Amino acid sequence: MATMQEWLKRLEREGNLHVIEEPCDVNLEIAHAAYVEVKRSDSKVLLFKRPVNREKGIEYDMPVVMNMFANYEITEEIFGRHPDAIAAEIGELMHMKPPQGFKEKLSLLPRLFSLKNVFPKRLKQRGSCQQIVKTVSDVDLDELPILKTWSEDGGPFITMGQVYTKSLDGKMQNLGMYRLQQYDKKRLGMHWQIHKDASHFFDQYKEAGKKMPVTVAIGGDPLYIWCGQAPLPYGMFELLLYGFVRNEPARLVKSITNDIWIPEDVDIVIEGEVDPDEMVIEGPFGDHTGYYTLKEPYPVMHVTAITMKKDPVYQATVVGKPPLEDKYMGWGTERIFLPLLQTTAPDLIDYHMPENGVFHNLILGKMETHYKGHAKQFMHAFWGVGQMSFVKHAIFVGKEAPALIDYEAITEHILNRVDASRLLVTEGIVDALDHSSPEALVGGKLGVDCTGEEIENGVTATIGDEALLAAMQTIDVNVKGVRQYFTHAKTPVCVVAYHKERCVQAFFDDIEGLHEHIRLLVVVDAESNDIENPYMLVWRVANNIDAQRDVRKTPFIMLDATNKNALDGYEREWPGDVKCDRKVLDSLKERGVIDFDDALLQRFYI
Ligand SMILES: Cc1cc2nc3c(=O)[nH]c(=O)nc-3n(C[C@H](O)[C@H](O)[C@H](O)COP(=O)(O)O)c2cc1C
Structure with a gap:
């Protein structure tokens, strides 16, 4: 166990911490930086001193610390080992059988003793x-x-708050990571x-x-906050996972x-109570889907002590368009939860949530x-x-498929x-954040079964982008550009x-005649998308589709x-x-807080 202060020293020694002495504003500047x-491949933890x-x-x-989970290396350090190793330990526990004989009993002892560390x-x-x-x-x-x-x-919002609560009967405790809007001083x-x-x-509490x-x-x-976002089943205290x-x-x-219990070594504690009869408008807030979540009523906490x-050290994060630090946190979650998923889906070999599918919007499964x-x-x-039930689009492939993280090969396979x-x-x-479904909380799901053999007949007659x-x-002047991928x-x-x-459904009706040239069509808004940027296209498409409304199957697949x-x-x-405020970005660059070029801004629609 190490405190935040010890973590920062260690990161500095390793060259993984960038200390910023320049005063930076809590309004946009720190978050933009x-x-x-x-979004850089070599990103570091940032410590804003002033x-x-x-x-x-x-x-x-x-000081404010941002991007504590800045890259794979740091994330692995925070876990103390590779998340796959933790998954393997969980898997082993779940398949533990009664020991046969004295030797097996002895070899089981260390594992059983270490389990006592699970309990806070x-x-x-x-x-x-x-x-x-x-x-x-x-x-x-x-x-x-x-x-x-x-x-x-x-x-302003507290974006990395560990929210500790307990059930009315006091039997269950919970740690969840939920954002908290600051309304006033209390x-x-x-x-x-x-x-x-x-x-x-x-x-x-409301009912009572x-x-x-x-x-x-x-x-x-930092492991506390990772535990706070881990999707453990209801009733299971996340600090057991910490242990x-x-x-x-x-x-x-x-x-x-x-009488809520909290880790003794956290930096800041805000105590209070929530009156179940009081709801106040929360938001809007730029969220991890890359879109704003709109105003909605939520409960309010009255602070009784700090x-x-x-x-x-004040820890915070910024969520928005991928990739962000939740990419690295999500990587840990994805790996560690594989054995738990396999309990409901035993023939699942692996799964992966690509970062540009913002977790619940796209999942790949190998089985x-x-x-x-x-x-x-x-x-x-x-x-x-x-929380897997939030997943909107699920694609399954068979065991012979390439690695799920080999995007080029797996896409071709699919x-x-x-x-x-x-x-x-x-x-x-659907996730409460989903904006594409016709109504909140319930929406379309798309499952794609790509297990089994290749289809016999592919596209009949491919033609080039310009010809298409x-x-x-000639059918619709509103078509502003065409870009085909994986033409082979x-x-x-x-x-x-x-x-x-x-x-767009009317456009779909009109282009049915092009079925010889197209087997899968994806339509995006010309004004807000770059059809040469497949990373952000995946992000946009997975976000904007509600399968029941937006997927057509004949005469070819249209999205x-x-x-x-x-x-x-x-x-x-x-x-x-x-979208970042360009003036704020330019000022941060001029003052030497961050460096970037226009290519980076365009690549991630910054
Ligand atoms: C950066 C970040 C911010 C989050 N913000 C919220 C939030 O504001 N509200 C929410 O319900 N879940 C939020 N989540 C997701 C929850 O932390 C996650 O679903 C967690 O498993 C909830 O815990 P619980 O099942 O104990 O309620 C966030 C996750 C991350 C990584």
């Missing part, structure tokens, strides 16, 4: 996180360098979405008409004004099939279990097998940049990935995607 930095709020005239007396230890004394105590009359959230990360955000918005554990606890105690911790061992990974129990102390270390419909069975299993007859379009729950563009423009595969991907003056509006019968407000 971190956003650009983490955060300021120029608008409010504040110079904070604590409750300490009687105060923790180092309680060296400074401010009770309710002295509480002032303005003393913390809380960031406003995007220009259209509804205000109130925070609690963005626990409806599917999440703290929201279930909240319902219990009781106030809900909550404690938010910031900083400490398992660290092989050391989490050491907890009681909050000062409520405690901290003498030398606290051994034993019977007809096996892949479809897995799709339903995924869509029916825990394109040689995809066919309208292998698509499953259905409906299920000309053919389309049985199903090339034809991407069309479309100026949307009418519903409408444009922004939706009244033309499509879409009645919700379609959110904008997040």
